[in-house]
Amino acid sequence: MRYAPGFVILDNMIRRTLWALNRHGYRLVAKPLFFMMSPDDAHSLMIKSVARAGYWAPMRWFTKAVFVAKPNAMLVQKYHGVDYVAPVGLSAGLDKNAEIVPLIARLGFGFATVGSVTAFQCDGNPRPWFYRLPHSQSIVVNAGLANHGSDVIIKRIHDYSDQQIGSFPIVLSVAKTNSCNVVSIEEGIADYVTTVHRAQAEPRVQVIELNISCPNTYGGEPFTTPDKLERLLAAVDAVKPKQPVYIKMPVDLAWPDFSALLDVAVKHKIAGVTVSNLTKHRSVISPDDKLPDNVRGHLSGKPTWESSNNLIRQTYLHYGDKLTIIGVGGIFNAADAYTKIRLGASLVEVISGLMFVGPQLPAQINDGLVKLLKRDGFTHISQAIGVDAKK
Ligand SMILES: Cc1cc2nc3c(=O)[nH]c(=O)nc-3n(C[C@H](O)[C@H](O)[C@H](O)COP(=O)(O)O)c2cc1C
Structure with missing residues (x-):
């Protein structure tokens, strides 16, 4: 539908004003309040309040109106049968138990990753789980895969009404239970397979992401070697999941080791890779941040x-024709997202950016991406994917 130029200008002005209010409201009010609390308390409070608000239809409508998440045809894509109205999704770790999807779906995200979930309920590592590094725009994470268990979480996803989440794509991040009872390779594989079985029966789970790169858990990261990844993927293939399966990759591997894992992935029914997870390197943090040992x-x-x-x-x-890439790591604005898209990511994800910049971030990224695409003469996001990879 075409609108009169006056309406478009007014619409843009209203949108920009609301974003400015959102941004400054978050920066000047919500963020200082949250940052006065410990990151663990702030996270728990946010999940509890957003989960409650999401059950309330006027609150869902209000969130969508205030955050002005307006789809744009230039950003609409389809990968492996899943429709994405926007390229930016929520990364794993914020909504560990799929409790806040109804409001997340109204912020302008094209999808949300929930979890990581495991076959058994797990309390995670001893608290604290999180530590802020504001100057480095980073969070130190040591949650240890705390979650309610994939049976409970998949049922929660199932029980959402169409009014609450509609056809919003949910990516289920699957890991193995962090427990001294799940340490061997056989136990680890059985744990992943149990959750993949549960997930494949749930149509609301539109994508499965195998998280093989969670540090600080019992047994470490056993599936980041080619032979063990081969065994895991063979077992997952045998389940014949209906959904496309992605792998959440580790970030600290040198390219030869990383590509050895991709060589395994492409031999199996793997749709793509999410690049990447947390880093263990502490040398990169700002000298203004104190990070005790x-x-x-x-x-x-x-x-x-x-x-x-x-x-x-x-x-x-090297694998762009075989694997769809979801780019994640350090996205705080549209230009950051665009950098990853131009390097080869078809979709992108954020989590730290959401915490530091605020809930208006996905809508701002979408808006900024449209401008950057137009600036560079593209009419659709697909034309920008990978244009800088060869440079
Ligand atoms: C609080 C927090 C919890 C996280 N938990 C998970 C998790 O459970 N599973 C996972 O695959 N990644 C987890 N991650 C990693 C993120 O999904 C993401 O890969 C990483 O933080 C880089 O993105 P960012 O720069 O936007 O934070 C977590 C990150 C944060 C900040």
């Missing part, structure tokens, strides 16, 4: 930026 965990946000970009680029160059 006794704070355990791995780093999110800007410290992952360079490595994730390098891996996206290489993956696109």
